Each structure stands twice: as C-alpha cells, then as structure tokens.
Amino acid sequence: MKLMLIMLLGITTGSVCSAARSTTDIAYSTSANMKVRTMQEKPKIEYSVRNGRASDRDDLKALYIKVASIPGGLVRTAEEITDQYIDSTLNAALERGIIIVAEYQGKLIGSVIKYRPTIKILSHVLEEGSVLVDPEYQGMGIGTKIYTTLLDEVKEHHPDVLRVDLRVRITNPAIRLYERLGFKKEGEFKELIRGATGKLESVIPMTWFNPNFKDTELE
Ligand SMILES: CC(C)(COP(=O)(O)OP(=O)(O)OC[C@H]1O[C@@H](n2cnc3c(N)ncnc32)[C@H](O)[C@@H]1OP(=O)(O)O)[C@@H](O)C(=O)NCCC(=O)NCCS
Numbered sequence: 001m002k003l004m005l006i007m008l009l010g011i012t013t014g015s016v017c018s019a020a021r022s023t024t025d026i027a028y029s030t031s032a033n034m035k036v037r038t039m040q041e042k043p044k045i046e047y048s049v050r051n052g053r054a055s056d057r058d059d060l061k062a063l064y065i066k067v068a069s070i071p072g073g074l075v076r077t078a079e080e081i082t083d084q085y086i087d088s089t090l091n092a093a094l095e096r097g098i099i100i101v102a103e104y105q106g107k108l109i110g111s112v113i114k115y116r117p118t119i120k121i122l123s124h125v126l127e128e129g130s131v132l133v134d135p136e137y138q139g140m141g142i143g144t145k146i147y148t149t150l151l152d153e154v155k156e157h158h159p160d161v162l163r164v165d166l167r168v169r170i171t172n173p174a175i176r177l178y179e180r181l182g183f184k185k186e187g188e189f190k191e192l193i194r195g196a197t198g199k200l201e202s203v204i205p206m207t208w209f210n211p212n213f214k215d216t217e218l219e
Pocket of ligand 1: 067072073074130131132133134137138139140141142143144145167168169172173174175176177178
C-alpha cells in the first residue's frame with residue numbers, strides 16, 4: 001500500500017519502483033511449417049530511484065563501462081570512459097545539473113545525468129549528459145522511470161530551466177522512448193558520427209520544454 005502510494009505521488013527521491021525482469025523471455029519453437037510464439041511470465045524486480053551523489057562515482061564508472069561495451073548506444077567506447085570523464089561529468093551534474101539513479105540490491109542499474117553548460121547564454125538549458133541502463137535490466141521501464149523523475153524535478157524545482165536537450169544517433173531505438181517522454185526532434189546532423197560498423201551515421205537533436213519555465217531575466 002505504502003509502495004503504491006509512493007509511486008502514485010511520483011516522489012522523486014528515494015522512491016521504490018517495480019519492473020518486469022528481462023526482455024528476452026520470448027521463446028520460439030518451430031514445427032513443419034508453423035511457428036509458435038509463447039511469452040513467458042517476466043519476474044518482477046523492486047528497485048529504488050534517488051538523486052545521485054558523489055559517493056556513486058565508482059559504481060557509475062562501472063555502469064558506464066558496461067553499457068559502453070555494447071556498441072550503438074552511448075557515443076563513447078568503454079576505453080573512453082576514463083576517470084577524468086566520470087569525475088568531470090559527475091561534478092558538473094552535482095554543481096549545475098541533476099543526476100537520478102536507479103538502484104537494485106545495492107547496485108546501480110541506471111542513471112540519467114543532465115547539466116547546464118558553463119556559459120551564461122545557455123544557463124536555461126540542461127544540455128550535457130546521458131541516460132543509460134545496465135543491459136541486464138534494459139526494456140523493463142527503468143530508463144522511462146529515471147528520465148520521468150528527472151523531468152518532474154525540472155518541472156517542480158527548476159523554473160529557470162526552459163530546455164532539456166539531447167542528441168541521439170538516428171539508429172538508436174531510444175528515440176521512441178524520448179518521443180514518449182515528450183521530446184521533439186529539431187532537425188538532423190547528417191553523417192555526424194562514425195557508427196559502430198564504421199559507417200557514418202546521422203544524429204538527431206531533440207528537446208523537451210519545461211511547461212513551468214519562468215523567464216526572470218526580463219523582469
Ligand atoms: C536507452 C535506454 C536508457 C532505455 O532504458 P530502458 O530501461 O531500456 O528503457 P525502457 O524500458 O524504459 O523503455 C523501453 C524503450 O526504450 C527504447 N530502448 C532503447 N534501447 C533499448 C533496449 N536495449 N531494450 C529495450 N528498449 C530499448 C525503446 O524505445 C523502448 O521502447 P519500445 O518498447 O517502444 O521499443 C537503455 O536501453 C540504454 O541504456 N541503452 C544504451 C545506452 C543508450 O543508448 N543511451 C542513450 C544515448 S542517447
């Protein structure tokens with residue numbers, strides 16, 4: 001009952017959520033000329049969602065390396081997830097942004113980080129940072145939950161933020177997730193990056209607008 005209440009209230013920090021485990025539970029069996037598809041029951045996990053903190057550093061680094069080891073998602077390779085990259089990202093998020101993490105059995109299984117650039121003309125934009133979920137737990141709603149939590153935090157506590165920006169490679173299925181969250185495509189950077197196969201790939205800039213933005217600069 002308490003758990004239901006917490007989820008309904010959408011409390012951003014320290015909330016407990018549940019998700020169905022594993023996206024690979026679909027079994028196919030073939031007979032003569034017929035394909036039978038059976039869907040197995042997905043076990044549920046209960047994980048918690050909270051704001052990230054400095055002490056998450058090592059777990060965060062391990063999560064980034066695990067996710068970056070699978071090409072096609074994060075733009076950095078696992079080798080490019082250096083101490084310096086993690087420290088600068090985490091510090092920037094703690095100083096001038098938001099970090100939300102998902103935790104399961106004491107382990108970080110998801111994270112979304114967004115932070116402002118340092119230049120003043122972009123102080124109304126959360127631009128840098130990324131979302132990632134441990135591959136073992138992808139497709140269970142965790143990415144949606146942590147990103148929704150971040151956007152709720154912007155709506156409730158950051159009236160000075162107008163835009164949350166991101167860039168996503170055109171082949172990344174995460175585009176559907178972003179569209180469901182309310183992000184809109186704002187064009188296309190043609191053949192901007194070298195994809196995992198070596199081919200050049202386009203990148204889609206997307207943005208979400210804070211409905212509670214207050215432009216105090218003009219007051
Ligand atoms: C993108 C990501 C954070 C989504 O988190 P998630 O917990 O798997 O997402 P959810 O379960 O909440 O939502 C599922 C949606 O995410 C998208 N998605 C992206 N990658 C996915 C994956 N490997 N498995 C399942 N869904 C994925 C799809 O749009 C899916 O919606 P669909 O069912 O309509 O296809 C996660 O898959 C991930 O870490 N990917 C690798 C890193 C990455 O690409 N980050 C974004 C860089 S711009």
